[in-house]
Amino acid sequence: DPAAGRGRSDSSEFEPFEFSIVSPLADEIIVNTAYRLDVEVDIDSELPNGAEIVYRVDGEEKLVSRDTSVTLEGIERGPHEVSAEIRLRNGQVIGVAEPVGFFMRQNSALYNRPG
Numbered sequence: 001d002p003a004a005g006r007g008r009s010d011s012s013e014f015e016p017f018e019f020s021i022v023s024p025l026a027d028e029i030i031v032n033t034a035y036r037l038d039v040e041v042d043i044d045s046e047l048p049n050g051a052e053i054v055y056r057v058d059g060e061e062k063l064v065s066r067d068t069s070v071t072l073e074g075i076e077r078g079p080h081e082v083s084a085e086i087r088l089r090n091g092q093v094i095g096v097a098e099p100v101g102f103f104m105r106q107n108s109a110l111y112n113r114p115g
Contacts, residue, residue, distance in 0.1 A: 017086050017095030019043040024082065024102040031105045035076065040069045041084050041097060050089040057082050077106045 023040040024030060030037065039055055047053075047066055055063045055070060057080050062072045064087075072082075080102055086095035 017043065017045070017047075019084070019086065019095050019097050021082060021084055021097050021100045024100060026100050026102075028102045029105060030102055031107055035074050035104075035106070037072045037075045037080075037082065037102075037104065038069070039072055039082055039084070043068060043086075043095075047086065048088070048094075051086050051094065052089075054085050054087050055082070056084065059083070075104050077104045079103050 083099040
């Protein structure tokens with residue numbers, strides 16, 4: 001079955017990893033005060049030895065970890081896109097998650113004026 005991804009001319013020893021970003025949700029509005037973003041990915045199988053997840057916001061690498069649930073720091077308010085890939089120590093990318101767009105809002109007493 002060619003749809004199963006077999007018969008590729010890829011010389012890689014690893015099957016491409018299927019994984020996705022499950023948090024934040026697409027177009028989610030995140031309200032927080034500490035410029036932090038909780039990100040969670042769902043991976044079908046265990047990461048191979050030496051593989052790590054690279055977390056990016058707006059294309060900028062923010063964190064490299066083997067954890068599937070992380071907190072990214074320094075996320076300013078406004079629209080952003082979070083993305084993730086699984087990368088081996090040699091730099092080979094073996095899985096890419098669909099990017100997710102979200103909107104970060106910062107609560108502040110200055111902006112909570114009645115009226």
